[in-house]
Amino acid sequence: MKKASFSMNGKETRYEPGQMVLDAAQANGIHIPTLCHLKGTSPTGACRICLVEIAGARSLMAACSTPVTEGMEVSTESERVHKARKMNVELLLASGKHDCLICEASGDCRLQDLAYSYGIKELRFPQDDKFYPTEDENPFIIRDFSRCIRCGRCIHACNEVVVNRAISYGYRGKNSKVVTGGDGPYTDSECVFCGQCVEVCPVGALTEKKAKGRARAWETKKIRTTCPYCGVGCQQWLHVKDGKITKVTAVEDGEPNMGRLCVKGRFGYDFIYSEDRLKTPLIRENGDFREASWDEALDLVAEKFKEIIAKDGPDAIAGVSCARSINEDSYQMQKLFRAVIGTNNIDHCART
Ligand code: SF4
Ligand code: SF4
Ligand code: SF4
Ligand code: FES
Structure with a gap:
């Protein structure tokens, strides 16, 4: 055909x-x-x-x-197309507070890129003087509607991509703005802090609180990895500066998440720098924990299993594997319990 x-x-x-x-x-x-x-x-x-x-x-x-x-x-x-696009960029620049020097999105802003590529050297139209207070009452997202260009990408992401329906357009005409129900802060709304709106915002109106001041876009290198939290295996980019993660974003077309992340995958990365993080096995002795090697800890567990089996049989032992581990690990866990220990007492925490 x-x-x-x-x-x-x-x-x-x-x-x-x-x-x-x-x-x-x-x-x-x-x-x-x-x-x-x-x-x-x-x-x-x-x-x-x-x-x-x-x-x-x-x-x-x-x-x-x-x-x-x-x-x-x-x-x-065509020349007509260029002229029109350029004027639309100029109008958008005039419609808010676009002080790139102190904007967190500088270097990662589509409006800034467009202004540069269309050769805009000065602001032709008078600037809108209606500025909004910045909202940062939550731990994750800063909302600054003085830089919002009302593109609606955040609304589409929230309503059609992650389907949380926390935000929409509110007010009319010149006063039109992205709002939660009742135009309150994210914390008083249906928002689940997945951060999808931040991921798609093309300018500095929505930015990540934890990433603020930590790196300019051009200072980081992006390393692709798999989210450590659950068995879904979402694909993500770690934005790394001087060996430290400054923020996490989703791989746009990567299976299985296709550009989405949840609150844990996107914002829950700082545990890796926690002083309280366990880095070795601990063995309890006389009521206190002491650090041990993996060999020592595993030998101890195997010894205790053998003692229980000898005294009460294999059905005295039960295993609960983590539903957030990968399929291969869950398979190994049931194999260990059925084939090595000799019991069918095996389950995983998704059923609790
Ligand atoms: S949103 Fe973009 S154009 Fe506006 S101040 Fe920030 S970097 Fe500049
Ligand atoms: S963080 Fe997620 S749920 Fe909250 S407004 Fe943004 S997209 Fe919607
Ligand atoms: S994505 Fe950003 S610029 Fe576009 S409407 Fe939402 S907050 Fe405004
Ligand atoms: S109107 Fe087509 S990208 Fe905005």
């Missing part, structure tokens, strides 16, 4: 029926800048940064929310 085609920048280009111009462009290696677009969620066409020129259309169209049609002629880099 002949695949449908349209013209992009004068070249015949294939597309899947139903595809938006942006998706077709990306599939064909053509870059169109975006701000509000969030992969896998419904398009809103809110930021007007992805504007393209379509032959016969009266105005420029948002590539993220315009479906491709057979024979359409699209231009992604």
Whole structure:
């Protein structure tokens, strides 16, 4: 069957029926800048940064929310397109407090990148003087709506990606703002502090409290790893500076979490630097613990198991494995109990 085609920048280009111009462009290696677009969620066409020129259309169209049609002629880099995108960036810069020098997102901000790439050298429009107080009453997330560009990505992430439905748009027109129910702090809302909204915010309106002041984006290296907390095995990036983790983000297209993390995976990494962390086995003697080697500790456990089996039989022992361990470890645990110890008394903590 002949695949449908349209013209992009004068070249015949294939597309899947139903595809938006942006998706077709990306599939064909053509870059169109975006701000509000969030992969896998419904398009809103809110930021007007992805504007393209379509032959016969009266105005420029948002590539993220315009479906491709057979024979359409699209231009992604015309002078008219550049001028419009540049003006939209200028308007966004004027709509809030964009003092990059002291913004935590500097170096990792799409608005800053766009201002640079469109050669904006000065602020052409008068700056909005409506500033909001910063909210940081919770341990994880700082909300600064003076830097919010109302792209709606956080709302889409919360409602469509992690489906917690903690935030939405509130108020009208110029006063429109991202709010929790009742416009209170996150702590008084349905928020579960998964941090997905922070992950997708393209500017410095939502930032991580624990990461504040610890590293600029260009000072860290990203190391891919598997979350240590549970058997799901979420893929994450550790942002590391001088050998220390400064923050954790999700691997965007990595199975199985596909860009999501929960509160533990995203924010619960500082235990590894805790002074109280156990680093060796401990053996209790005369009511006190003393440090021991793994060989000594394992020998002691094996000896005690043998004593119990000799006295009361193998069914006097039961094992409960951790449901957060990997499948292979759970398999080994039941094998140890059934084949080595000789009992079927084996379970795991997910049933408690
Ligand atoms: S949000 Fe971006 S553009 Fe605004 S101050 Fe921060 S770094 Fe600069
Ligand atoms: S932290 Fe998670 S639950 Fe809370 S507002 Fe953000 S996305 Fe929604
Ligand atoms: S808080 Fe961030 S993600 Fe949410 S609307 Fe504002 S700029 Fe967009
Ligand atoms: S990315 Fe298309 S309108 Fe924002």
